[in-house]
Amino acid sequence: MAHSQTMHIHEAGSGDPEATAREQEYRSLLRKFWFAALISIPVVLTAYPEFVPFLREQSDTTLRLIWAFDALLALPVMLWSGLHFFTGAWQAFRHHSANMNTLIAVGTGAAWLYSVAAITVPSAFPEGTAEPFFDVVAVVIALVVLGQALEIRAKGRTSEAIRKLLDLQAKTARVIRNGSEQEIPVEEVAVGDIVIVRPGEQIPVDGIVIEGRSSIDESMITGEPIPVEKNADDEVIGSTLNKTGVFKFYASRVGKDTALAQIVKLVQQAQGTRPPIARLADVVSGYFVPAVLIIAIAAFLVWFNLGPDPRLTFALVAAVTTLIIACPCALGLATPMSVMVGVGKSAEHGVLIRNGEALQKATKLDTIVLDKTGTVTKGRPELTDIVSASGESQNEILRLVASAEWGSEHPLADAIVQGAQARGLDVVEPDTFDAIPGHGIEAVVEGRTVLLGNRRLMKRASVNIASLLAQAEQLEQDGKTVMFLALANDAVGTPQAAGLVAVADTVKEDSVTAIQALQKLGLEVVMLTGDNQRTAEAIARHVGITRVLADVLPEQKTAEISRLQAEGRAVGMVGDGINDAPALAQSDVGFAIGTGTDVAIEAAAITLVGGSLRGVVIAIETSRATMRNIKENLFGAFVYNSLGIPVAAGLLYPFFGLLLSPLIAGAAMAFSSVTVVSNANRLRRFRPRFSQA
Amino acid sequence: MTTTQLLVNGVGLALIAWIVWYFWLYQKQSVAVAEVAGVQDVRVQVKGGYDPDRIVVKAGRPVRFHFYREEEGACSEMVVFDGLDKSATLPAYEETTLELTPATAGEYNFQCQMGMLRGTLVVE
Numbered sequence: 158m159a160h161s162q163t164m165h166i167h168e169a170g171s172g173d174p175e176a177t178a179r180e181q182e183y184r185s186l187l188r189k190f191w192f193a194a195l196i197s198i199p200v201v202l203t204a205y206p207e208f209v210p211f212l213r214e215q216s217d218t219t220l221r222l223i224w225a226f227d228a229l230l231a232l233p234v235m236l237w238s239g240l241h242f243f244t245g246a247w248q249a250f251r252h253h254s255a256n257m258n259t260l261i262a263v264g265t266g267a268a269w270l271y272s273v274a275a276i277t278v279p280s281a282f283p284e285g286t287a288e289p290f291f292d293v294v295a296v297v298i299a300l301v302v303l304g305q306a307l308e309i310r311a312k313g314r315t316s317e318a319i320r321k322l323l324d325l326q327a328k329t330a331r332v333i334r335n336g337s338e339q340e341i342p343v344e345e346v347a348v349g350d351i352v353i354v355r356p357g358e359q360i361p362v363d364g365i366v367i368e369g370r371s372s373i374d375e376s377m378i379t380g381e382p383i384p385v386e387k388n389a390d391d392e393v394i395g396s397t398l399n400k401t402g403v404f405k406f407y408a409s410r411v412g413k414d415t416a417l418a419q420i421v422k423l424v425q426q427a428q429g430t431r432p433p434i435a436r437l438a439d440v441v442s443g444y445f446v447p448a449v450l451i452i453a454i455a456a457f458l459v460w461f462n463l464g465p466d467p468r469l470t471f472a473l474v475a476a477v478t479t480l481i482i483a484c485p486c487a488l489g490l491a492t493p494m495s496v497m498v499g500v501g502k503s504a505e506h507g508v509l510i511r512n513g514e515a516l517q518k519a520t521k522l523d524t525i526v527l528d529k530t531g532t533v534t535k536g537r538p539e540l541t542d543i544v545s546a547s548g549e550s551q552n553e554i555l556r557l558v559a560s561a562e563w564g565s566e567h568p569l570a571d572a573i574v575q576g577a578q579a580r581g582l583d584v585v586e587p588d589t590f591d592a593i594p595g596h597g598i599e600a601v602v603e604g605r606t607v608l609l610g611n612r613r614l615m616k617r618a619s620v621n622i623a624s625l626l627a628q629a630e631q632l633e634q635d636g637k638t639v640m641f642l643a644l645a646n647d648a649v650g651t652p653q654a655a656g657l658v659a660v661a662d663t664v665k666e667d668s669v670t671a672i673q674a675l676q677k678l679g680l681e682v683v684m685l686t687g688d689n690q691r692t693a694e695a696i697a698r699h700v701g702i703t704r705v706l707a708d709v710l711p712e713q714k715t716a717e718i719s720r721l722q723a724e725g726r727a728v729g730m731v732g733d734g735i736n737d738a739p740a741l742a743q744s745d746v747g748f749a750i751g752t753g754t755d756v757a758i759e760a761a762a763i764t765l766v767g768g769s770l771r772g773v774v775i776a777i778e779t780s781r782a783t784m785r786n787i788k789e790n791l792f793g794a795f796v797y798n799s800l801g802i803p804v805a806a807g808l809l810y811p812f813f814g815l816l817l818s819p820l821i822a823g824a825a826m827a828f829s830s831v832t833v834v835s836n837a838n839r840l841r842r843f844r845p846r847f848s849q850a
Numbered sequence: 851m852t853t854t855q856l857l858v859n860g861v862g863l864a865l866i867a868w869i870v871w872y873f874w875l876y877q878k879q880s881v882a883v884a885e886v887a888g889v890q891d892v893r894v895q896v897k898g899g900y901d902p903d904r905i906v907v908k909a910g911r912p913v914r915f916h917f918y919r920e921e922e923g924a925c926s927e928m929v930v931f932d933g934l935d936k937s938a939t940l941p942a943y944e945e946t947t948l949e950l951t952p953a954t955a956g957e958y959n960f961q962c963q964m965g966m967l968r969g970t971l972v973v974e
Contacts (some may be wrong), residue, residue, distance in 0.1 A: 181922075245966075251898075253872060253876050425937075426937060430937065443968070456851060460861045462855065488965070723872060
């Protein structure tokens with residue numbers, strides 16, 4: 158069982174079981190169509206003897222014999238070409254439910270029975286009503302079967318996205334085992350294997366680079382068109398394309414744990430969900446078919462009681478036409494097809510929408526909150542300034558500060574430590590270290606207390622920083638993050654203000670264009686950060702954001718989102734999937750950005766595999782296009798049925814003398830569901846603003 | 851009104867009444883699911899409909915569905931639990947397992963993608 162599961166993910170085009178099943182069903186339906194179509198020819202001809210030269214002259218008895226023959230011809234059409242209508246109707250009936258099969262089965266069945274009675278006991282019928290309707294039986298079944306075949310064809314195209322994803326999977330891998338290089342099928346790669354990749358090859362599984370470097374095209378997974386540089390300790394994603402270098406990596410995730418496998422699973426799940434708008438259609442379609450049955454009977458009675466002669470014929474034709482023209486399928490298909498295409502399309506750009514509800518909610522957003530560090534900016538700050546106010550040299554300040562930050566995992570600490578190492582300073586391990594979230598750090602380095610952090614930290618420790626404020630403000634207006642330093646001469650005395658350390662985090666290149674695009678889409682973009690107001694505003698000015706929520710402690714982020722929502726806004730939040738999880742969950746739609754291989758983030762309604770803000774733009778544009786498509790389909794289906802059914806029942810007859818022929822009704826019904834699926838397919842051609850094709 | 855007319859109208863109206871009762875008013879029988887080793891296990895046959903189509907389970911406890919699809923028509927190839935965000939592809943003539951844990955009580959519909967086959971999951 159496990160083996161076949163891997164095979165399912167591995168063999169895309171040729172061995173995909175669903176595609177083969179669909180192909181078989183398509184061919185079977187086509188065969189049934191041709192059979193029914195062929196039989197329709199003689200049946201239709203003999204149904205209108207007054208138009209056919211040879212038949213015009215035949216006597217009544219001969220005609221009746223010919224029609225009896227028609228009855229026999231129509232049987233295999235009903236019982237072979239149209240068998241699934243009757244069995245389907247029966248199965249549904251047993252479950253106290255009725256669907257499209259019920260309508261076709263009852264409609265054609267009633268027509269056949271009436272016709273048989275009409276030719277065997279014509280005297281029992283009022284004048285002029287003893288006509289056969291075998292042509293209706295044969296032609297309607299032929300048309301509806303054809304419509305179903307075309308529908309299957311079109312459905313196959315809508316699930317193209319998953320097949321495209323599956324096709325990305327590499328087939329083989331080159332591993333180094335027992336000292337030698339072997340080429341093995343990708344299913345045999347195990348966690349821990351050392352894999353070697355050459356230029357132009359596909360990376361087979363997820364892993365971490367251990368030797369070498371290269372530039373990798375990750376666009377098929379992350380949607381980012383620019384190749385990414387990878388060095389030792391960098392993550393690589395299976396199915397991406399290696400460009401120029403040779404490198405070795407340690408396989409960390411294989412088989413169904415790889416990012417690609419997780420993406421496929423997410424997309425498959427999402428394609429099965431329904432946005433809230435579909436629930437209305439579901440409720441309606443639950444009542445739909447029995448309602449049509451009732452309308453058909455009511456129409457029959459009205460014509461029978463009040464209609465012109467031959468009233469029995471009119472009554473039957475009206476009833477049968479009503480049954481045939483009603484199309485519950487259009488209602489049922491309207492949403493799933495569009496969702497499949499929309500979700501698949503955004504996945505192609507590295508945007509993973511979790512479900513239909515997220516899709517619909519994304520279209521209603523009016524505010525986007527961006528976490529600053531790592532979302533608007535690269536998240537890799539660099540040391541820019543050192544200010545000394547205590548007589549110590551700049552290098553000494555830096556050395557102490559870097560030593561204090563030695564064990565810290567904060568990106569600001571990284572910047573400082575790297576800055577110190579770049580100057581060749583002798584950095585040591587601190588004696589003690591304590592990180593205070595939202596404030597800074599407190600450490601003891603070489604026996605001296607070192608405090609490094611923001612104004613809050615200084616206030617907490619009662620350090621007077623008045624002398625540093627002017628310079629700090631100047632640096633902050635340049636968009637830098639400033640940390641105040643307080644030093645003591647030993648581990649017990651009160652620290653005194655000693656200087657400033659400033660770092661700057663560069664803004665991502667595409668942040669500006671992405672933010673502008675969001676604003677053009679009508680969304681207000683808000684920046685949220687733990688940084689101080691001045692720095693935050695400087696960065697905001699740079700990227701075009703006017704509203705800034707600064708000095709926000711990590712645990713306050715969720716409350717800020719709630720406050721915005723209390724203003725009546727529909728808020729989308731873009732942030733780190735793990736650290737910002739509560740805030741993402743609080744927002745109306747949470748976007749987890751830059752997940753890399755950690756694709757299945759629970760808190761996020763939408764996952765952006767790549768780190769670019771353009772992903773948010775793509776997500777919103779695709780959602781809007783998909784919802785528009787769904788509404789078109791639903792509208793079409795509603796309008797079709799609301800107009801078709803009354804007209805078929807004969808509503809226009811008293812006013813315009815307009816009646817629908819059952820044959821035309823059959824054609825209309827068959828093609829209405831094909832129209833819905835084709836319209837969904839139109840969505841495949843939608844191009845988001847930032848797609849790279 | 852002639853006898854024929856009376857008869858036809860009578861049958862017509864009776865038919866309408868019967869349709870209203872049979873398809874809309876009829877209360878389906880529920881199947882309560884027993885818990886086996888902490889999991890509520892239920893087997894559902896998929897053939898023109900779901901058998902059983904009204905399943906009662908307890909909230910907060912895991913439920914394991916075994917769907918056995920005994921037909922080929924493209925219609926029933928997916929089962930979708932709306933409101934619970936779960937769906938599964940059902941290969942023909944195979945058993946497919948789907949697990950979920952409904953947290954809140956209520957009635958949840960499950961259906962094929964197009965809505966032709968329907969069922970209800972009642973969570974108590």
